[in-house]
Amino acid sequence: MERAIIIGGGGHAKVVMDIIQRMETCELVGFTDNEEHQEMCGVPYLGNDSVLPSLFDKGITRFCIGVGDNRIRKKLFHKLLSIGFTPVNVISPNAYISQYARLGQGIVIMPGAVVNPHSVIADNVIINTLSGVDHDCRICSHAHIAPGVSLTGNVTVGEGAFLGTGSKVIPGVSIGEWSTVGAGAVVLSDIPPETTVVGVPADKLINRG
Numbered sequence: 676m677e678r679a680i681i682i683g684g685g686g687h688a689k690v691v692m693d694i695i696q697r698m699e700t701c702e703l704v705g706f707t708d709n710e711e712h713q714e715m716c717g718v719p720y721l722g723n724d725s726v727l728p729s730l731f732d733k734g735i736t737r738f739c740i741g742v743g744d745n746r747i748r749k750k751l752f753h754k755l756l757s758i759g760f761t762p763v764n765v766i767s768p769n770a771y772i773s774q775y776a777r778l779g780q781g782i783v784i785m786p787g788a789v790v791n792p793h794s795v796i797a798d799n800v801i802i803n804t805l806s807g808v809d810h811d812c813r814i815c816s817h818a819h820i821a822p823g824v825s826l827t828g829n830v831t832v833g834e835g836a837f838l839g840t841g842s843k844v845i846p847g848v849s850i851g852e853w854s855t856v857g858a859g860a861v862v863l864s865d866i867p868p869e870t871t872v873v874g875v876p877a878d879k880l881i882n883r884g
């Protein structure tokens with residue numbers, strides 16, 4: 676069995692650890708984080724990011740990033756690849772992934788999530804607990820779909836976009852890259868890049884009031 680590490684020691688990392696332990700497809704040897712830790716969920720703390728090259732030299736070749744922030748996760752993803760590590764797809768046995776969906780690398784799909792036919796989930800994406808990605812959606816790299824999000828058919832989520840918990844997007848709409856959709860928002864039309872929207876219907880945060 677190949678040996679893997681998790682990068683990150685926060686709440687998201689705990690959930691990722693729990694899923695990897697259930698998947699039983701690789702041996703989880705520990706986690707790294709720039710903050711010092713005790714063990715977590717029975718997984719040993721190995722040190723900060725400076726130990727990564729030496730772990731790779733010891734034959735630990737697989738990684739999974741347990742960090743929710745999209746910009747930090749993108750940076751870490753490229754750093755780990757440049758050292759030589761290969762990403763693990765962490766997919767809960769309690770998620771439903773259509774046989775017609777296409778998955779990239781380094782993806783995390785949490786319990787209760789659904790990914791329906793002909794949707795594409797690109798590299799380093801998080802599909803969080805109980806969220807739904809319906810048919811023909813395209814989720815670009817480094818995006819994070821938070822718990823309880825509902826994406827209907829043909830939705831596009833740009834690189835690095837963050838959809839807050841409980842938000843909903845109607846069919847055919849595009850969320851621009853590195854944009855943020857606030858918790859509970861309902862998105863009825865395309866959102867430009869690097870824009871934060873909130874509310875029902877969703878509108879730019881700066882337009883409020």
Ligand SMILES: CC(=O)SCCNC(=O)CCNC(=O)[C@H](O)C(C)(C)COP(=O)(O)OP(=O)(O)OC[C@H]1O[C@@H](n2cnc3c(N)ncnc32)[C@H](O)[C@@H]1OP(=O)(O)O
Binds near residue numbers: 838873
């Ligand atoms: C397992 C996990 O935990 S995964 C993590 C999941 N996390 C989330 O889903 C968090 C989602 N985040 C949000 O919704 C945030 O509130 C954001 C990103 C939209 C805005 O955050 P900030 O930029 O810090 O905004 P801030 O909190 O200062 O609020 C600014 C204004 O917007 C309002 N506002 C903030 N969020 C929302 C929202 N989701 N819906 C409606 N209004 C909102 C605030 O009430 C405030 O209004 P005011 O100016 O009239 O007082």
